[in-house]
Amino acid sequence: MTDTGIGARVVRKEDQRFITGAGNYTDDINLPGQTYAYFLRSPHAHAKLGGIDTKRAEAAPGVLGVFTGADLARDGIGGLICGWMIHSKDGSPMNAGPHPALAQEKVRHVGDHVACVVAETAAQARDAAELIDVDYQELPACVNAADAKSDGAALVHDEIAGNTVYEWEIGDADLTDAAFRDAAHVTRLSIVNNRLIPNAIEPRAAIGCYDAAAGAYTLYTTSQNPHVARLVLSAFIGIAPEHKLRVIAPDVGGGFGSKIFIYAEETVCVWASRHIGRPVKWTGERSESFLADAHGRDHVTQAELALDKAGRITGLRVRTIANMGAYLSTFSSSVPTYLYATLLSGQYNIPAIHASVDAVYTHTAPVDAYRGAGRPEACYVVERLVEAAARELKLDPAELRRRNFITEFPHQTPVIMAYDTGDYGASLDKALELADYAGFAKRKAASEKAGKLRGIGFANYIEACGIAPSAAVGSLGAGVGLWESAEVRVNPTGNIEVLTGSHSHGQGHETTFAQLVSDRFGLPIDQIEIVHGDTDKVQFGMGTYGSRSGPVGMSAIARALDKIEAKAKKIAAHALEASQDDIEIRDGTLSVAGTDKSMAFGEVSLAAYVAHNLPEGMEPGLKETSFYDPANFTFPAGCHICEVEIDPETGVSEIVSWVAVDDFGTIINPNIVEGQVHGGIGQGVGQAMLEACHYDPQSGQLVTGSYMDYCMPRAADLPSYKLAFTTTVCPSNPVGMKGCGEAGAIAAPAAFMNAMTDALGTEDVPMPATPQAVWRTLQGAAPAAAAQ
Amino acid sequence: MYDFTYHKAGSLEQAGKLFKNARDGAFLAGGQTLIATMKLRLASPSDVVDIGGIGDLQGISVAGGAVSIGAGVTHAEVAASKDVRGAIAALADLAGEIGDPHVRHRGTLGGSIANNDPAADYPAACLGLGATIETSAGSHGADDFFVDLFETALDEGEIITRVKFPVPKRAGYAKFPNPASRFALVGVFVAETTGDGARVAVTGAGPGVFRVREMEAALDKDFSPAALSGISVSADNLNSDLHADADYRAHLIGVMAQRAVAAAG
Structure with a gap:
């Protein structure tokens, strides 16, 4: 155990760059030729869209494109999805209303996305958005959940009666009724769990970039789970196949759940970048966060x-x-x-x-x-x-x-x-x-x-x-499995890169994940690098939410470390002419128990890559992967x-x-x-x-x-x-x-x-x-x- | 923010001229309201005349039984001023409770009272102390200056230059901040003046700062918190919002007034 192992109060490795302003957040990234998107949002809670006239906006200074829901539909871009199927108690599937990235036919909440203007500057995009003429035919709104099912409540989706998403139940109603019949005392409460607005310190942002030569897209976005974003944008929304879409979630300034989800703005930016032929950037303002980040509780x-x-x-x-x-x-x-x-x-x-x-x-x-x-x-x-x-x-x-x-x-x-x-x-x-x-x-x-x-x-x-586990959540309706992946790459000189499917947006993974590795091999923590947040670098992973990066993400790393450890011991045992069972790892050294024979960790990794003297049949290299599915x-x-x-x-x-x-x-x-x-x-x-x-x-x-x-x-x-x-x-x-x-x-x-x-x-x-x-x-x- | 033309005025006279020549001008002092409003596109002046650099608007002095503060003096300067604290500690305390450190280091006395936000702190001090507001065109007594919601006795183009606060025998300010914005949900400034008896000025609670004569009469007899018990303020015409309805504000006026008197010592 080193002073940077499990249980040590190691100072966060990432904080130096964060507190000196050297973090690299989505809005810090500027691509050559970048353009700027502004989203026109509904001022009404509920209105029919009579028509959207974008002509004046298109003619405004600096404007490169004005897009509406009709443009997305024309390109076959699908709506945003909900990835967990819940069945009502009568067995029917939940009623999922259409969720276009830009409104079609109706707007359904204040802040709903009506149109997107792309211009040379952010100010020009915003100015032009004021020139879009939208024919809103206002309709009554249903605001409070308690009223949503009442007679005469305005319907959010015309085809969904009673505004019902689902009527779900769990547990044994008869047994519970019996318990209440026989109770000596019953306590009753009416409880309102108030609705919250997340307020991560960094508002959401996105840059979409289309590379015509490669026929591939890159999306920089404020995401807690870039691979899931890529999967949804590919398989369901239809931006591009996964191998033609790279999603990068760089430093992210807080998520608290609100950056798990795949939102309209990032979808439109990445799609529009092909039409504009240049990168399209959007940085949300705080007022937009209030209006259009997913809220909580209620x-x-x-x-x-x-x-x-x-x-x-x-x-x-x-x-x-x-x-x-x-x-x-x-x-x-x-x-x-x-x-x-x-x-x-x-x-x-x-x-x-x-x-x-x-x-x-x-x-x-x-x-x-x-x-x-x-x-x-x-x-x-x-x-x-x-x-x-x-x-x-x-x-x-x-x-x-x-x-x-x-x-x-x-x-x-x-x-x-x-x-x-x-x-x-x-x-x-x-x-x-x-x-x-x-x-x-x-x-x-x-x-x-x-x-x-x-x-x-x-x-x-x-x-x-x-x-998790994946099979369990699958049986409950989840559209994905909730395992996690890790790849541990030991370089020839003995330093280590850990590629994790988890994503750090404040949690300090660069420190704690490195401690897990340091603990295992007794290596200094600055010899260990944690890589995350880029679908081109990291194998598919499920991301960070639900306090899962420790129990699931680090478990995947631990499993990959098991494999590294086993292979390293075999290499050392072979070189030191000992049994691998006798090899001990301590303070960055592999030694034969009870002898003075040893190899530094870096010597073992070098041996793995020069491959001059490996055990019979062993492949060169020292790199292992694990996909850990919890029990x-x-x-x-x-x-x-x-x-x-x-x-x-x-x-x-x-x-x-x-x-x-x-x-x-x-x-x-x-x-x-x-x-x-x-x-x-x-x-x-x-x-x-x-x-x-x-x-x-x-x-x-x-x-x-x-x-x-x-x-x-x-x-x-x-x-x-x-x-x-x-x-x-x-x-x-x-x-x-x-x-x-x-x-x-x-x-x-x-x-x-x-x-x-x-x-x-x-x-x-x-x-x-x-x-x-x-x-x-x-x-x-x-x-x-x-x-x- | 929409495009506008920025002018830096070197003198009051120049500021007046620049404003007069503008199609739709606005004076910029600390900018703590104007800039935010412009960023939200709720204000779109054609010309912004920056009066922040005019020397005449600076400086704090105590003489002749009054504290004279330049309109361009920031809240932080007032809060930190030994002269102000020595003469009217309640005024320094009030300035130190405005907004947050950013606001206090940019925002100015003149900007605050010219804007006359119904939840601003300074109007309570002006009215509570019976201050005189000196301007490029003359002067106004505080009792006549604060007209209504965001409305003052200032004429178009008239610039506040200094505010003279008579030094009272004692004074206190008690503020109940809006939990979110930290503006005054209810702020009460009380003073036992030298020539005008007790004054009680309330901000945050109504459409503008106002005096409570019944409390003043009671304090004239006995300047103590106990003198105010039993005096209730009507909720009629008080503000109602998410954070406080009129009843709660009316109640808080009583509590804060007593605390202000207690703070006055």
Whole structure:
């Protein structure tokens, strides 16, 4: 083990270039002859397109082309797709409305793409767009999910009745009904999980480039998964065959899910580059991010928890309406189903669960995965219910949880998941200690004396990460497998390139992935290079989302390293005239155990490439590939405890303490994992305290279309966290990792809201619990609906 | 942003001339509102006359019982000024709470009050202290200056040169920031003046900054937070938006007024 191996607090290799402005983001790339695209967007939530007159725009200075949906259709360019088939409970496939990259016949949300102007400069493109005459015939809009199925609601897709995407269910309804019939106590909650706008620091951008000589396209784009983008753009949208399309996702400034999806803008830029005959670049403005990046969450839920006399949970019934927006984004259908309802068992032994999910269209931006994707929504339902049940039963919330924890593994829940390992009691105990739970009553009394309300809230979250194995997700409707690939190239001089199908957009893969290699061979970390994000360099891979780069991406690397290690040992054994079983690798040296015979790692790699003295029948070279398909999901879990203090005069709340005790399995780099927890909690607190995407319920105009109204968390909103880890090693993958990228965002909303409801003495507080909402609650009036 | 012609004025006189000759001119000071509005294509002046370099608009001085601040002085300069802090600490505190560091280092006193954003902080200080706004054409008392939403007593082409704030016996400002924008959702400036009794000015809550006479009368009798308890402000005509409806704003005026009095010491 070196000081750069597994578990070492290695400083992030990539940060030097990021903090000195030397990163290479899509907008930093400028190609010779580059032109600029501007997208004309719908100002209406719902309108019929009578006609689009582009003549004046085409004649404007600098304009090279003006494109509409009709041009795409003429070229046979297909619409954007949703890659996960969900079947309704009656067996019918989900209703996927058409999703053209540029609107045809109708616009369906404010910000919908109407036309694209390409010009010599960005300003000329934008000026010309104002000269496009669009005949919008305005129609009534359906904005809120709860209204989407009601009689007379405006239809988003004329052919889809009731705006129904699907009516899906999971679990055993009869068994669950029986549990409620026999229950000693039932806790019921109405829960709105507020809609969020992702806000990665780097807005989306794309450059399409057609090389007429090669008959091939290159697309630079802000993507979390360039190979999947290439596959979709080739096989479904029809830009070009995969071998004639290269997708490069260079440095990407944050994704949080919003850059998984294949969007209209990148599709049009790469397609238009052939018509223009020059590269076409688009860089989204922040206002465009608000309007047209896929949003997150937006559930309306009725939830019930049944308990017996002993305070044991006997059943859970959940009915959710999920807002999908106007179109089904790339993975949207999976989020409120298999990424949500399969986690409704939480950390608890619940014998009967039934959940039904109605997904609906509305005249709003598409909704898809956002940090946590379904799992924060599930955690919020379960943990709010459990906390409320404890209060109703006058039980300590820690005690009620402990009574119901799953303690034996593996554990099969009634909703598909088979938890492999965990120790929920250990996380809870550690968190109670760090939070000084025993001293809470004293602190509450002190707050009261100072005229403040104090509350404490728990979130004992669980999540499923990796989103794999392929056969399992295939049986649930996924259009792709969720394995990952790695290629490890040892160069003749002994330095190493790792080509990974994962993509780093803030996660620090260049550091952690290199640590895995450093650990294996005892090599210095600067001798290891991580290559990702270019379909011409890297073998097909599935990309980064769902906290999968550790458990799945690094597992693929580990498997490839196994092969490298085996071959290197054979070469060394042959050269040193020893048995390969006796070869040990330490500190960059392969030696024969118990002797002074050894070869440096670089000598072995050189031997592999000069090939003068290899074992009989061995091929030269030292390069190995692995396609790793995991055996199970992974199940990170933990306990977060939040303590708040509220100023009842103003409704302002302050987080005075936050404890997070997480079980992520093996930790490669504590610095990076702690950073992920900090960021995740920050985003979760954002949702719970501050952020609410708000559309005008009648017009469908986005009211929170800028930072003037959409409230992101700031440093001052967040406390200094107390973090700890309790570790159970994941048994299903070779690195023992569970994933850590989403945990904070999953646990935080429930922990914060449980603390707020504790302080306020009522469950009837909307999320986000803004000062106004809190003040209204304290007035005893019906709380103003949060965002919905 | 649409194309426009940029002019750099070296003097007030030149600025006036450039503006007069423009088809649709706009003065640029710190640009913290104008530039953003132009970038969003919501404003499209034909000519922008930059008055940021005019020396007459600079400088802070304290004399004759008043703090005189040049219209071109940035919020950061006011916040950091020992002279301002020594004479009217509440004014320095207010300047230090405007926007973010970028805004405070570019935005100016004159730009803020000429724009008269209903959620801006400075109008509360001007009205609360009974300031005099000096311009290229004369001067205005604060009570007459702030007319309505984004509307002031300034004539076309009239440029604010300095603002004179009478030094009060004591003063305080309490701001409840909009959680997203950090503009004032409700900001209350209170002062016990030397010649005009107590003044209470509220920004953020209505279509423009306004005084609360009932609170002033109560503070005239007893300048203490307790004197304000029981005084409620009507929600009629107050702003309602996503972050605060009129009732909540009315309530916050009471709370912030008490806190401002407490801060005044």
